[in-house]
Amino acid sequence: MSDASNAALLDVRDVSKAFGTVEVLRAVSLEVKRGEVVTIIGPSGSGKTTLLRCVNFLESYDSGSIRIDGKEVGYRDAGTRQHRSERDLAAMRAETGMVFQSFNLFPHLTAAGNIMLGLRKVRGKSEAEARQIAEHWLGRVGLAHKADSLPAELSGGQQQRVGIARAVAMEPKILLLDEITSALDPELVGEVLAVVRSLAEDGMTMLMVTHEMAFARDASSRIVFMADGGVSAVGPPAEILAAEASNERLRSFLARFRASHF
């Protein structure tokens, strides 16, 4: 484990994964350093969501390694090769905060209640402490006045901002964002991206899958282009755009967005 500021916080090495006979990830490698925002783009079915789910260990992977801050993600402890306990798995998952396309808020809990749940159950905070943290993060995403609203009383953009607040309130080492604006009406996308941008400016480390190409270009430290389960190109946004000339798959992928976004 290293605290060096340039060490990779997330280190994905040669990760492969198949569903039955279908190889979905083929020796994928990527790094996210502390404070970096890395964006994954790529055609539908290229394995982007599966990769994020492996990092958060919602999916197991068949081979390769995924390390967060030097610690292997997975069923077995890398040191002892023993299966991890459920408690250990929960603690490991709490290192990553994941926000989903479909919000996934508990409908019977208020905005504050949704945020407090993990703080109470996983982080062991008292009711009062959890409430204070929830209110802090709701304020940070511009929803201080909605703490006691149920998800059904919130717009999609507001629900997603609660989802982000819930994830960051757990103080994850890295935030994983999986197409978090894809289910929103276009007029609500901006408010959610503004929250992501301000977290990035505060130094939050993020790995994000998005189809918002202009946002990827403006907010990312690096872009990873995935195709057919592998990393086809990786680099700063300007380099990725330049790589188009020599990468046919990237060219055809970007061509579909160019008219409306680039």
Ligand SMILES: Nc1ncnc2c1ncn2[C@@H]1O[C@H](COP(=O)(O)OP(=O)(O)OP(=O)(O)O)[C@@H](O)[C@H]1O
């Ligand atoms: N649980 C599963 N069982 C079987 N196949 C799956 C499962 N989850 C994903 N797949 C398959 O894995 C491939 C990659 O899916 P994945 O969702 O990771 O792609 P993606 O790049 O995120 O696509 P999209 O942009 O459409 O969300 C697809 O062919 C998909 O059908």
